[in-house]
Amino acid sequence: MTTVADAIAALEAAYPPALAEGWDAVGLVCGDPAEEITRVLVCVDPTADTVDEAVETGAQLIVAHHPLLLRGVHGVPADTPKGALVHRMVRAGIALFCAHTNADAADPGVSDALAEAIGLTVTAPLNPNPDGRTGIGRVGRLPEAEPFAVFVERVARALPGTEGGVRAAGDANRPIRTVAVSGGAGDSYLAAATAAGVDAYVTADLRHHPAGEHLAVPGAPALVDVAHWASEWPWCGQAAGVLRAALGGTVEIHVSTRRTDPWTCQAAGAPTTRRSTR
Incomplete structure (x- = not known):
């Protein structure tokens, strides 16, 4: 039994x-x-x-x-x-x-599963515990570099669909090879992603001001924001x-096959002038 x-x-x-x-x-x-x-x-x-x-x-x-x-x-x-x-x-x-x-912190844990879904080979925790093995988030590598726009599509295909979809901020042509991921709300690890020297950071629940301040730093990783549940x-x-x-x-x-992301519909707003990307 x-x-x-x-x-x-x-x-x-x-x-x-x-x-x-x-x-x-x-x-x-x-x-x-x-x-x-x-x-x-x-x-x-x-x-x-x-x-x-x-x-x-x-x-x-x-x-x-x-x-x-x-x-x-x-x-x-x-x-x-x-x-x-x-x-x-x-x-x-x-x-x-x-x-x-x-x-989240276990090895393997939530971010390892996210990294695997995207196709990354994990190399280290993003925010390691003293043992150097466990900790929040993961840093990994793609098999080969690809343009950021292609990488964003990779993320979208890897995860279940939600009404909010996948948002991204960065130069569409920027080559992406090294990536940090953090399942769930991850804007508290934006600085860690920058310190890791990665090309892109994938997480959920990114907020306006932290994301904007992050992107203002020269060389900061491009951002991919997905639904919390999907991540x-x-x-x-x-x-x-x-x-x-x-x-x-x-x-x-x-x-479970039930989508428990709370958002159920979306609508496009009035057109505006798109700001330049870094």
Whole structure:
């Protein structure tokens, strides 16, 4: 019999809780470690959609990247959105396990999965921990240089589509060979990407002012901004592989097919004069 605890042991070996940031909330959120599992669903976000998917597929465990209860709570009443999810999972016999910044920093982790999807060979962490092996983000190389416009298309093809699509800032003809990536919100690592001397930086949730200030620095990496969910979705396949290897085929592992990116439509604004790119 394979249990929730068996799955947790495999996941915590791959994504050690000690790597999580102090503010984070990782681990088992609800569920009985002793319960038997035969199906697991791996997703980025624990939402009503992914809980629906778990129920539909008969999963007894959801493995999610983002925490459901990140900030301190004093209760989970069923008339609140997150409380309703907890109650629904408990009633359906579904456990929830979250691996967040520990999965970001692990080797391999979230950014390794993003780098692999893009076609990079990883050479180092972007923001290394003292061990030099783990840490947030990754630096890698393409097999050969390609124009920035071609590289942006590469990123778009590698990741699941979202309404926001892929945005980029830089000279379309700039040769791109070395690349930094950071799954999830990565504008706090813009300086690290510049210090790494890479040609481009791929991340999510870039903001107007930090991006503009970054691009004003001569020689700074070109920027590729993707949806937060899309940048972390490749990790689901990685985590599924961890479970398949550890549980020996005794459990069916499903990667969620539900797009939990929150944006649902887009519209073009009035035309303006495009600024020059560096």
